[in-house]
Amino acid sequence: MSILSETPNQITGPSVWTGLEMAERQNEWIVDLSADDIADLEQAAHHYLSLNRDIGEIRKEDFPLRRFGQHLAELRKTLINGVGFEIIRGLPVDGYSQEMAAAIFCGVGAHLGSARSQNAQGHILGHVRDIGADASDPNTRIYQTHERQTFHTDSADIVGLLCLRDAKEGGDSLLVSAETIYNRMRAECPELLERLFDPIATDRRGEVPEGMQPFMTIPPFSWHDGRLTVFYQRQYIDSAQRFPDAMRLTPGHVAALDRFDALANDPALYLTMRLQPGDMQFVYNHSQLHDRTGFVDWPDPSDRRHLFRLWLSPEGDRELPDVFRQRYGNIDIGNRGGIITKGTRLHAPLD
Numbered sequence: 334m335s336i337l338s339e340t341p342n343q344i345t346g347p348s349v350w351t352g353l354e355m356a357e358r359q360n361e362w363i364v365d366l367s368a369d370d371i372a373d374l375e376q377a378a379h380h381y382l383s384l385n386r387d388i389g390e391i392r393k394e395d396f397p398l399r400r401f402g403q404h405l406a407e408l409r410k411t412l413i414n415g416v417g418f419e420i421i422r423g424l425p426v427d428g429y430s431q432e433m434a435a436a437i438f439c440g441v442g443a444h445l446g447s448a449r450s451q452n453a454q455g456h457i458l459g460h461v462r463d464i465g466a467d468a469s470d471p472n473t474r475i476y477q478t479h480e481r482q483t484f485h486t487d488s489a490d491i492v493g494l495l496c497l498r499d500a501k502e503g504g505d506s507l508l509v510s511a512e513t514i515y516n517r518m519r520a521e522c523p524e525l526l527e528r529l530f531d532p533i534a535t536d537r538r539g540e541v542p543e544g545m546q547p548f549m550t551i552p553p554f555s556w557h558d559g560r561l562t563v564f565y566q567r568q569y570i571d572s573a574q575r576f577p578d579a580m581r582l583t584p585g586h587v588a589a590l591d592r593f594d595a596l597a598n599d600p601a602l603y604l605t606m607r608l609q610p611g612d613m614q615f616v617y618n619h620s621q622l623h624d625r626t627g628f629v630d631w632p633d634p635s636d637r638r639h640l641f642r643l644w645l646s647p648e649g650d651r652e653l654p655d656v657f658r659q660r661y662g663n664i665d666i667g668n669r670g671g672i673i674t675k676g677t678r679l680h681a682p683l684d
Contacts (some may be wrong), residue, residue: 335527336527336530337519337523337526337527337532339556340519340556340561342519342520343454343516343519343520344512344515344516344561346512347414347415347416347417348414348415348416348510348512348617348620349510349512349513349620350416350510350513351510351601351602352497352508352509352514352600352601352602352603352604352605353601355416355604356604356605361416362416362418362419362420363419363420363422363674364419364420364421365422365423366421366422366423366424367495369400370400370401370404371423371424372399373398373399373400373401373494374424374437374440374441374586375400375433375437376399376437377396377397377398377437377438378396378433378437378580380395380396380397380431381395381396381436381440381652382433382436387680387681387682388432388435388436388439388458388681388683389439389448389457389458389679389681391436391439391440391443391448391645392443393444395440395443396440396441396443396444397601397625398444399593400426402444405445406444408615409444409445409446409584409647409648410580410649411639411647412445412491412615412616412617412647413617413647413649413650413651417510417616417617417620417621418508418614418615418616418617418621419612419615420606420608420612420613421441421612421613421615422609422611422612422613423442424437424495424611424613425611426495426496426497426610426611427449427610427611429637430633431683431684432683434495434497434641435458435641435681435683438458438493438495438613438641438643439457439458439643439681441493441512441613442645443501445491445493445498445615445645445647446490446491446645446646446647446648446667447645447646447647447667447668448643448644448645448646448679449488449645449646449669449670449671450644450671450672450679451488451642451644451671451672452540452672453540453554453672455678455679455680456680456681456682457643457644457671457679457680458641458642458643458681458682458683459642459644460493460636460639460640460641460642460682460684461494461639461640461641462637462639462640473527482624482625483566483567483568483594483624484507484509484564484565484594484597484598484603484622484623484624484645485565485567485568485569485622485623485624486563486565486566486618486619486621486622486623487618487623487644487672488644488660488661488670488671488672489572489618489644489645489670490617490618490619490646490647490650490669490670490672491615491616491617491643491644491645491646491647492615492616492617492618492623492642492643492645493613493615493616493642493643493644493645494506494608494612494613494614494640494641494642494643495612495616495640495641495642496608496609496610496612496613496614496640497610497613497639497640497641498610498638498639499607499609499610499638500637500638503628504607504608504625504627504638505605505606505607505625505626506605506606506607506608506614506623506624506625507603507604507605507606507623507624507625507626508603508604508616508621508622508623509597509602509603509604509621509622509624510565510602510605510620510621510644511561511565511620511621511622512620513596513602514593514596514597514602515516515554515561517596517602518592518593518596520553522589522592524585525585525588525589525592526554526589527555528552528583528585528586528588528589529552529589529590530552530553530554530555530556531552531580531586531595532550532551532552532580532656533550533552533553533570533580533582533590533683534548534550534570534573534574534576534579534580535549535550535551535564535566535569535570535573536547536548536569536570536572536573536575536576537549537570538572539572540672542662542672545659546576546578547576548573548576548578548579549655549660550580550656550659551564551657551659551660552564552585552656553565553568553570553590553593555653555654555656555657557583557653557654558651558652560651561620562619562620562653562654562657563618563619563620563621563622564657564660565593565622567590567593567594570582570590584610597604597622597624603624604606608640619651619653641656644670645670646666646667646668646669646670646671647667648667649666649667650666650667651666652664652665652666653669657669
């Protein structure tokens with residue numbers, strides 16, 4: 334029996350949107366910090382830094398907010414059950430030390446969920462910048478280059494970015510609704526949509542948990558507990574074909590993936606934004622895909638594009654299908670996600 338007999342003809346709700354619509358609704362997803370909000374975030378950061386603890390250990394109770402905490406509680410609901418993303422704008426990062434910016438960002442993240450490791454070294458605070466990595470190397474993480482990333486999801490429930498410095502040219506942030514893509518494929522090419530529920534292999538890019546295969550077999554689309562969950566990184570799907578044990582992509586799979594990509598890259602469907610220094614962007618990985626255009630950086634290393642990144646696991650989230658254990662190990666709500674390998678120690682490198 335076809336998986337589509339279990340799924341709706343059309344998914345509805347606030348996370349089903351088009352870029353054309355959202356470009357006209359910026360007041361719904363851009364939140365401008367007031368002077369009082371900034372003061373609240375700064376006093377909480379000063380409190381935490383006075384404890385002389387690693388920023389990677391920060392918890393909600395260690396970052397006491399007097400007023401902005403209520404907005405972050407609402408933001409968690411917006412991410413999980415609302416439109417699925419938000420920009421918090423206006424943090425004056427130019428006047429902060431790297432430590433101060435990291436304390437505020439990680440403190441905000443602690444109000445949204447528990448921080449997860451982003452690599453085999455146990456970094457809960459990631460650094461998104463071009464380090465000159467070879468994009469053609471199958472073990473390279475694409476965010477460490479200046480190349481276009483392509484639409485994808487990350488290995489956590491929520492991904493957060495804090496822009497410290499932007500590029501000279503390019504580096505725009507793109508978002509697209511996975512449920513909108515599902516609806517279009519359901520209406521236009523259901524036979525291709527069905528192939529996206531197959532256990533397609535995705536490359537782990539060299540970061541392999543103990544006892545696991547070097548690839549995962551999580552379908553791009555999963556239907557579980559009445560909700561559609563997306564898991565997608567086309568570059569990593571293609572590079573997983575280097576492993577003899579990986580499921581071979583049939584012409585039908587390739588056609589389905591190509592159609593998915595074509596819809597994700599439809600200018601009518603995706604939303605483009607340019608993150609400014611001081612912008613915090615939070616995106617819900619289970620309903621949205623994100624991307625970044627290629628960029629040209631500044632010649633002076635001190636001016637080059639640099640973003641902090643967080644992966645978060647919130648309370649009150651959806652249940653995930655058991656197949657996500659390949660990705661997360663544990664799929665308990667509020668305690669899942671990230672990349673954990675043997676000997677991983679969680680910490681927050683400031684540079």
